[in-house]
Amino acid sequence: METILVSLGGGLLQAFEPLNLFMIFAGCLAGLFVGCMPGLGSVNGVAILLPVTFLVPPTAAIIFLAALYYGAMYGGAISSITLGIPGASTAVATVFDGRPMAQSGKADKALMAAAIASFIGGTVSIVLFTLFAPPLAAFALKFGPQEEFALMLLAFATFIGLGGDDIPKTIFSILLGLVMAAIGFDIISGQPRMIFFDMVEFQRGIGFLVLAIGIYGIGEMLWTLESTKGKVQMHSVNITWARFKENLREIKDYINSTWIGSVLGFFVGTLPAAGATPASLMSYGLSKTFSKDPESFGKGNVAGVAAPEAANNAASTGSMLPMITLGIPGSPTTAILLGGMIIWGLRPGPLLFTESPDFVWGLIGSMYVANVATVLLNLALIPVFIRVLAMPFTLLTPIIFMLCVLGVFATTDRMFDTWIMLILGVGGYLLRKLNYPVAPAVLAIVLGPLAERSLRQSLISSQGDVTTFVTRPISLTCVILAVLLISYPLIQRMMRRRAEAQT
Amino acid sequence: MRFVKTVTVSALALAISAPAAFAEWQPRKPVEFIIMAGTGGGADQIARLLQGLIEKKDLSPRPFIPINKPGGSGAEALRYLQDKAGDDHTVMMTLNSFYTTPIIQEDLGVDVTEFTPIGLMAMDTFLLWVHTDREDITDLDSYVAAVKGAGLDWKVGGTGSGQEDSVLTAMMEAAFDYDVTYIPFPGGGTVAKNLIGNQIDSTVNNPAEQMEFYRAGSSKPLVQFTGERMAAFPDTPTAKELGVDIEYYMQRSVNGPPGMSEEAVVWYTNLFNELFNSQEWQDFCTSDGLTCDNFLNGADLASFHATQVEAHKKLIEQVGAEAITGE
Structure with a gap:
């Protein structure tokens, strides 16, 4: 413990060196910008800005990239809330409640909740990282395919409750997502499957962002057009000091969700297979399940913004852990950080902590500072962000449409995906008209491939024996939790009915 | 004055013509x-x-x-x-x-x-790796004995059916007359991690993939599938030295x-x-x-x-x- 504190102290001192402090602020700002542009995720941001880091020493360089990564996590929430288009895959769950809040004139509250939850999530995660990095690395090694699948099962279970009372419709939506996730190459044998109309373009599958931007960007736009007939009431919010203080007091409404998101996000982030996107979706599902007022989720509950935002920041810190201790990046962005480290002559792996302590602790110290820096920058910029909402609807809608098309084309570089996105947008709108929940489909397309791979790996290694999921302790625990979570809403409903019958 | 003018004009001319003279293809986007x-x-x-x-x-x-x-x-x-x-x-x-x-x-x-x-x-290059916990396995012979004893319960991790490591695994199956269960993972790094976590029993990782775990004392190489011993692994015999004709x-x-x-x-x-x-x-x-x-x-x-x-x-x-x- 003492050694940890001494090392951490040294790390913090490093973070406060003028150059490093400057890198933190520069990284956060760049990240905010990159994160809030749809189609320009933290992956591209880190890749494009990698050259900047060769001008400074390695510690300052990784600090810059890590700060950029955080900034992007915050930034993703901004376009999710103000425009209803997820800026990055990690911010999709933020749209669920962030967009309705913005539409009812509470954009500032949503942005503030996102900033504060991100800050708490990031900080909790770094504290856990500081204290438990080596044992957690050992824990991550215990995660074989069986455990991964059990975890995915748990994630799906948290989403059964998401569709409200209509469980069959939720399951339909999950299945639809799973079918879309299965298009493309079989992940084990490599054979192409579900190539509709023999179009080779389907071999590359349907990307997650294509679906998310389609459903939330285009679908939402159509929905707003229909429900308001173009006469949209725009809510411009004036930020005053009084309102800021009032918003600050509302933390108690979402603090529980923030804790759930922080801890869950960190653990999911540390697992090499997962990363921030599943973490944010899972934590949204969980905090809805345990909310006193689950009905209000998806309609503008501030806890629905806080949970995924806390989780994605916590997970981005968490995903540094497998990278530093095992050399396996937990997310595409950390993969680029890993590349940077190799150039600087650092070899991530079990020996990095002992061989390059200055570097590791400098990085950890900078994470604390970067978090404070980003939350301050964010709170200060909220008035700027909500200006977007003061734009007339006739101007905002074409911009949203343009950003959707641009965002998809920029990430995949194919017109085919852009068309698919538009088709899925219309499809999502129709599903919504028929009262089908669309969020579970988005979850399924993210988790589907992960679940499929781990299921098949487990069954290959157990030679087809399904009991392999319940004979391993970690996997068994997850399976039991999943079963409990699936039955929880059912039991709740049965109890409610019984109570109604008695009165 | 006239001189200055001339110099300026020629410099300008040079500046304009230079890019054309050195015009070669360069990436215009990432x-x-x-x-x-x-x-x-x-x-x-x-x-x-x-x-x-x-x-x-x-x-x-x-x-x-x-x-x-x-x-x-x-x-x-x-x-x-x-x-x-x-x-x-x-x-x-x-x-x-x-x-x-x-x-x-x-x-x-x-x-x-x-x-x-x-x-x-x-x-x-490729080497055959097992976890250092497997004290019963010290060389190729004890490895083959362990695999034969375990039968299909022996799990070899690789990066996918049809990948080079599955080809090498199949070559070994043919050479030693045993059958193993091959489990595909999304990348060599994940394969290495699963060996260290004891989720699988052996791998044929490239040196770069196991290097850090090897240096930390978590994994050990048994055989190298090269013509001659590599400088990085002077104490590990090649398959050919052991009379097995696999070089890949x-x-x-x-x-x-x-x-x-x-x-x-x-x-x-x-x-x-x-x-x-x-x-x-x-x-x-x-x-x-x-x-x-x-x-x-x-x-x-x-x-x-x-x-x-x-x-x-x-x-x-x-x-x-x-x-x-x-x-």
Whole structure:
């Protein structure tokens, strides 16, 4: 413990060196910008800005990239809330409640909740990282395919409750997502499957962002057009000091969700297979399940913004852990950080902590500072962000449409995906008209491939024996939790009915 | 005054004509650097090292952006590159699945000899690895005995059916007359991690993938599948020394999509040749057991690919495509 504190102290001192402090602020700002542009995720941001880091020493360089990564996590929430288009895959769950809040004139509250939850999530995660990095690395090694699948099962279970009372419709939506996730190459044998109309373009599958931007960007736009007939009431919010203080007091409404998101996000982030996107979706599902007022989720509950935002920041810190201790990046962005480290002559792996302590602790110290820096920058910029909402609807809608098309084309570089996105947008709108929940489909397309791979790996290694999921302790625990979570809403409903019958 | 004027005018003229005189092809937008394997594996580490070196040495006016496309044993990446025919801003870091995957998956519709060869960066090597916890296994004989004792409960991790490690695993199955269960993971790094976590029993990782765990004392190499012992592993015998005729290498070459413009090929070839000759690259080769003696490009690399495709066809015929795909 003492050694940890001494090392951490040294790390913090490093973070406060003028150059490093400057890198933190520069990284956060760049990240905010990159994160809030749809189609320009933290992956591209880190890749494009990698050259900047060769001008400074390695510690300052990784600090810059890590700060950029955080900034992007915050930034993703901004376009999710103000425009209803997820800026990055990690911010999709933020749209669920962030967009309705913005539409009812509470954009500032949503942005503030996102900033504060991100800050708490990031900080909790770094504290856990500081204290438990080596044992957690050992824990991550215990995660074989069986455990991964059990975890995915748990994630799906948290989403059964998401569709409200209509469980069959939720399951339909999950299945639809799973079918879309299965298009493309079989992940084990490599054979192409579900190539509709023999179009080779389907071999590359349907990307997650294509679906998310389609459903939330285009679908939402159509929905707003229909429900308001173009006469949209725009809510411009004036930020005053009084309102800021009032918003600050509302933390108690979402603090529980923030804790759930922080801890869950960190653990999911540390697992090499997962990363921030599943973490944010899972934590949204969980905090809805345990909310006193689950009905209000998806309609503008501030806890629905806080949970995924806390989780994605916590997970981005968490995903540094497998990278530093095992050399396996937990997310595409950390993969680029890993590349940077190799150039600087650092070899991530079990020996990095002992061989390059200055570097590791400098990085950890900078994470604390970067978090404070980003939350301050964010709170200060909220008035700027909500200006977007003061734009007339006739101007905002074409911009949203343009950003959707641009965002998809920029990430995949194919017109085919852009068309698919538009088709899925219309499809999502129709599903919504028929009262089908669309969020579970988005979850399924993210988790589907992960679940499929781990299921098949487990069954290959157990030679087809399904009991392999319940004979391993970690996997068994997850399976039991999943079963409990699936039955929880059912039991709740049965109890409610019984109570109604008695009165 | 007149003199000054003349100088200014000629300087201006020079400034205008200079770019035209040196006009050569250069990337005009970020270059997609496709990796046909998952993160943390050998190909991934190499591509990311090269990307970083390009930035560090300022060799390209536009950044290289590494993108992993590990799906379907590299099929996803191959298809992607095929669809990019004629594109000058996409290059791919390849490995032996460049040869094996199109052979095994005939309906993929990809012929790698149509791709544009750019440069062969290295020949990588394979070793047989087990966890250091397995004290009962000290050499090849005790390994074979352990595998035979376990039968199909023996789990070998690899990067996918049809990948080079599954070919090597099938070669070993044939040589030692045993059967194992082969479990595919998305990348060599994940394979290495699963060995250390005791989720699988053995691997045939490349040196770079196991190096850090080996240095930490978590894994040990039993055999190297090279002609001679590598400098990085002086105490590990080669298969040939032990009387087993398996020698297998992995090519690490950079290739472009079919129909890349000639100017672009020249530019990329010069770029990767410069990287090949850099001190950083040669140091990496030595520390990670790669052979980097000759930089092949153009027609030489094309004929190298053609020979390798034929060799792999024979190899796959010998061990049987079923032995590799496990079907």
